[in-house]
Amino acid sequence: MTTGIVVAAGLGSRMPTLTEDRPKAMLPIGGRPLIHNTLDRLRQAGCDRLVVIVGYLGKAIDAPGAVIVENKQYSNNNILHSLMYAREFMSGPIIVSYSDIWIEPIVIDRLKASNSDIALAVDTDWQPYYEGREQHPLAEAESVYYDNSARVVEIGKHLLDTDPAPLKCGEFLGLWKMSAAGTEQFLSAFDAVDQRCGPLDTFQRAKEWRRAYITDLVQEMVGNGTEVGCALVERGWAELDTEEDFQRLPRIARFQGLTSLVERLAGA
Numbered sequence: 258m259t260t261g262i263v264v265a266a267g268l269g270s271r272m273p274t275l276t277e278d279r280p281k282a283m284l285p286i287g288g289r290p291l292i293h294n295t296l297d298r299l300r301q302a303g304c305d306r307l308v309v310i311v312g313y314l315g316k317a318i319d320a321p322g323a324v325i326v327e328n329k330q331y332s333n334n335n336i337l338h339s340l341m342y343a344r345e346f347m348s349g350p351i352i353v354s355y356s357d358i359w360i361e362p363i364v365i366d367r368l369k370a371s372n373s374d375i376a377l378a379v380d381t382d383w384q385p386y387y388e389g390r391e392q393h394p395l396a397e398a399e400s401v402y403y404d405n406s407a408r409v410v411e412i413g414k415h416l417l418d419t420d421p422a423p424l425k426c427g428e429f430l431g432l433w434k435m436s437a438a439g440t441e442q443f444l445s446a447f448d449a450v451d452q453r454c455g456p457l458d459t460f461q462r463a464k465e466w467r468r469a470y471i472t473d474l475v476q477e478m479v480g481n482g483t484e485v486g487c488a489l490v491e492r493g494w495a496e497l498d499t500e501e502d503f504q505r506l507p508r509i510a511r512f513q514g515l516t517s518l519v520e521r522l523a524g525a
Contacts, residue, residue, distance in 0.1 A: 260301030260346050263320070265292060265356035266312025266331040266339045271392065272500040280314045282356040284503060287521035291497065292320055295354050302365045302434075308346045309356075310339055335468040341447065347440055353471075355431030359506075361493040361517060368432065373486025374439035377401065377409065377475070382491040383428035386513060392499035399429040401487060409485040412460055413472045414463045427487065429472060430494050446478045486492050 269276030275284060282292035296307055307323035312331025328334070328342045340353065352368070354360070360378075368378050379401050380386075387395045400416040402424040403409055410424055417426075435443055454466040461473035479485055492514035497503055510518045 258349055259302070259475050260306045260308060260349065260351045261296070261302065261304030262308045262310065262340065262343050262346065262351060262353045263292060263299070263323075263356050264310050264336050264339050264353065265294055265318060266310050266315070266328040266342075267336070267356070268313045268332065271498055272475060275500055275503060276313075278314070280311070280356075281497060282309075282318055285499060286359060286497075286506070287518050289521075290319060291359065292318065292356060294359060295356065296320060296323060298360050298362065298365050298441045299352060301356065301362060302352055302369055304352060306346065308343045310342050312339065327417045333467060335463070335470060336376060337447075337469045337471050337474055338467055340471070344444070346355065347444060349437045349440065350435065351440055353432070357497045359495045359497070359515060359518060360430070360432060361515060363514075364430065364432065364488075364490050366509060367490050368434050368488040371434070371486055371488040373410070373484065373488075374436045375443065375475075375478075375483070376434050376486040376488045377412075378430040378432040378494075379403065379427035379487040379489055380430060380494065381425070381427045381489050386495075386509075387401070388503070390501065392501040393496075399470070401427045401429050403427065403487045405485040406443050409475065409479050412476050412479070415462065427489065430490075431471075431496070432494075433471075434488075442478065442483055443474070446483070447482070447521055450474065450477060458505045496520075502513055 265282040269281040283290045309320040309323045312328040328339045378475045402411040402421045456467040458466050460466040463469035463473050
């Protein structure tokens with residue numbers, strides 16, 4: 258059984274007028290809630306079981322066919338610890354997605370084609386997406402430095418302060434897959450850090466362990482010798498982190514390669 262997990266507990270604090278009465282996952286995109294597209298893609302990826310982790314306005318999330326798990330500490334933690342609320346479902350192969358991204362089928366196809374036990378979806382043509390994106394600057398990208406074998410060498414926010422050469426640089430989409438062995442490696446790495454770090458201790462680039470990002474744990478794993486691969490794509494996705502992202506999405510959909518969204522908007 259392959260499990261698809263969507264982490265949808267966040268406050269959406271960077272788009273307050275849009276998320277005052279609904280979580281980001283329920284933003285209407287092309288006439289449907291964003292999360293419906295995410296669940297569709299996970300089903301297309303072969304996920305037999307779907308799990309959605311909710312927090313902020315969790316009862317407002319409509320996730321047909323999914324198991325709902327509640328993160329009651331959503332205001333005090335971040336996406337990594339939020340994911341752990343679905344731990345009972347994290348056995349065997351899994352695919353995990355952030356809730357604030359639009360993904361095209363080509364991205365899922367590339368991810369499925371990866372032979373790595375842990376594979377991150379990484380955009381190689383990501384910088385043009387930031388042109389005119391004032392509310393989410395380039396420095397906040399979840400950057401990935403990878404080698405010629407598409408293996409992660411370094412990952413994290415504010416990584417662009419360092420020179421990637423001779424490595425290549427992409428952006429982590431907030432979507433990844435893990436085989437059964439990869440899931441065990443991920444959980445083992447989390448447990449090892451959790452045993453040595455208190456909630457308020459610093460960890461990697463996070464000021465507090467409880468607020469660590471997925472990329473922080475991946476960097477820990479890579480630093481300890483775990484191989485993490487990249488499923489490389491060219492556009493085919495969009496992030497909805499700010500009000501600006503939401504407002505400009507229809508304008509950039511074609512440029513960003515969001516073919517299915519362009520078709521949906523044309524038929525609306």
